[in-house]
Amino acid sequence: MNSLADALERVEKRRKHLEICTADAAVATELQRQFATRNVDVEHTPVAGFDEPGFAIVRGADGGFAGALGLDQFGAVLSPERHPPWELGTTDVDTSSLFDFLEQTLFASYDRRQMIAATREIEERAWRLGDGTLYVGFQRESALLEQADVYERFDDRDDLAVAVFIADEWSGQIGDISVVESQAAEIGQFWFVLFDGAENRDQSCGLLAAERRPGEYYGFWTYDSEFVSELIAYLESTYDPNP
Amino acid sequence: MDDWSNDAPLLDGAAAIDRPVDELLQLLADRCARSTIVYLFSEPETTLEQLAAIVAADHASETETIATEIDYELARTQLYHSTLPRLDDLGLLAFHPSDGTISETDIPLAIYAVLGVDCGDE
Numbered sequence: 001m002n003s004l005a006d007a008l009e010r011v012e013k014r015r016k017h018l019e020i021c022t023a024d025a026a027v028a029t030e031l032q033r034q035f036a037t038r039n040v041d042v043e044h045t046p047v048a049g050f051d052e053p054g055f056a057i058v059r060g061a062d063g064g065f066a067g068a069l070g071l072d073q074f075g076a077v078l079s080p081e082r083h084p085p086w087e088l089g090t091t092d093v094d095t096s097s098l099f100d101f102l103e104q105t106l107f108a109s110y111d112r113r114q115m116i117a118a119t120r121e122i123e124e125r126a127w128r129l130g131d132g133t134l135y136v137g138f139q140r141e142s143a144l145l146e147q148a149d150v151y152e153r154f155d156d157r158d159d160l161a162v163a164v165f166i167a168d169e170w171s172g173q174i175g176d177i178s179v180v181e182s183q184a185a186e187i188g189q190f191w192f193v194l195f196d197g198a199e200n201r202d203q204s205c206g207l208l209a210a211e212r213r214p215g216e217y218y219g220f221w222t223y224d225s226e227f228v229s230e231l232i233a234y235l236e237s238t239y240d241p242n243p
Numbered sequence: 244m245d246d247w248s249n250d251a252p253l254l255d256g257a258a259a260i261d262r263p264v265d266e267l268l269q270l271l272a273d274r275c276a277r278s279t280i281v282y283l284f285s286e287p288e289t290t291l292e293q294l295a296a297i298v299a300a301d302h303a304s305e306t307e308t309i310a311t312e313i314d315y316e317l318a319r320t321q322l323y324h325s326t327l328p329r330l331d332d333l334g335l336l337a338f339h340p341s342d343g344t345i346s347e348t349d350i351p352l353a354i355y356a357v358l359g360v361d362c363g364d365e
Binding site for chain 2: 019021045046047048049050051054055056057059064065066067068069070071072073
């Protein structure tokens with residue numbers, strides 16, 4: 001891996017396949033439209049006799065079964081405008097399972113509010129564990145300042161360390177947090193949150209997204225510990241954050 | 244039990260009807276068998292892998308859960324060792340364990356109707 005863009009490209013190559021089993025062709029057409037900007041092939045299997053509106057089956061790039069759920073639930077996952085992740089806790093939908101389900105499926109056109117919600121999923125893991133290192137790319141100083149209170153608490157949290165990356169100059173201070181100032185284009189372009197899980201690699205997770213238009217993000221999240229380790233190793237060797 | 248209906252044909256004109264009603268009803272009480280039959284109405288030729296995905300997905304949809312690879316493997320095992328051989332034995336489908344292919348052979352429309360499939364004018 002030679003850049004953050006390489007990581008995004010790698011996920012793009014893991015193209016997923018979505019089989020929509022429904023009697024309603026309009027439902028399948030709408031999902032094909034929604035996934036047009038993601039690296040997902042959508043196929044409609046017309047079926048009759050199952051509970052409406054039907055169900056979705058996800059397969060990996062190798063064609064193997066990756067998961068399945070009813071289309072009612074799937075709608076809740078795909079419409080964060082109607083069901084933002086931070087409100088899913090008040091519904092019957094299991095947030096963590098939904099995040100697992102869409103792991104390494106590219107998302108497109110997330111706004112800052114949705115990105116913060118996805119970021120919180122990863123930050124919460126780090127907070128609960130209270131150990132390990134969190135690597136956060138805020139792109140700009142202003143974005144870091146908006147989250148300063150949150151990250152000051154992270155800095156005070158047990159053995160949790162934080163390394164922050166921005167593409168601006170930084171003269172402030174947030175506890176003992178290590179702030180890397182870099183003029184590298186990718187630091188200004190990518191929003192990322194990576195947690196190493198301390199000694200427990202099962203807890204590692206990451207989010208990486210490119211800002212393709214102002215306030216509009218394209219990326220993925222992952223629980224693949226090897227992939228997260230590789231991303232962290234890249235940041236360590238390239239930017240030497242010393243958290 | 245000597246109830247006459249146990250040995251009586253369930254429906255006329257199909258392979259399944261020669262089997263005891265209890266046997267057929269017992270099989271249809273199994274969700275895996277029901278999902279299989281319903282799917283075969285739309286896709287008369289399929290595979291074990293596809294059916295396992297359908298069974299796992301249908302169950303997840305009904306229970307509002309998310310089917311994982313474990314659920315898929317459980318469905319596949321049940322289909323292979325239990326559901327498909329029994330449906331084959333009843334003459335409702337042909338299951339070829341060697342290559343995992345399944346063909347609908349002679350499922351009476353009345354069974355589809357009981358399972359909620361709209362058979363239209365067929």
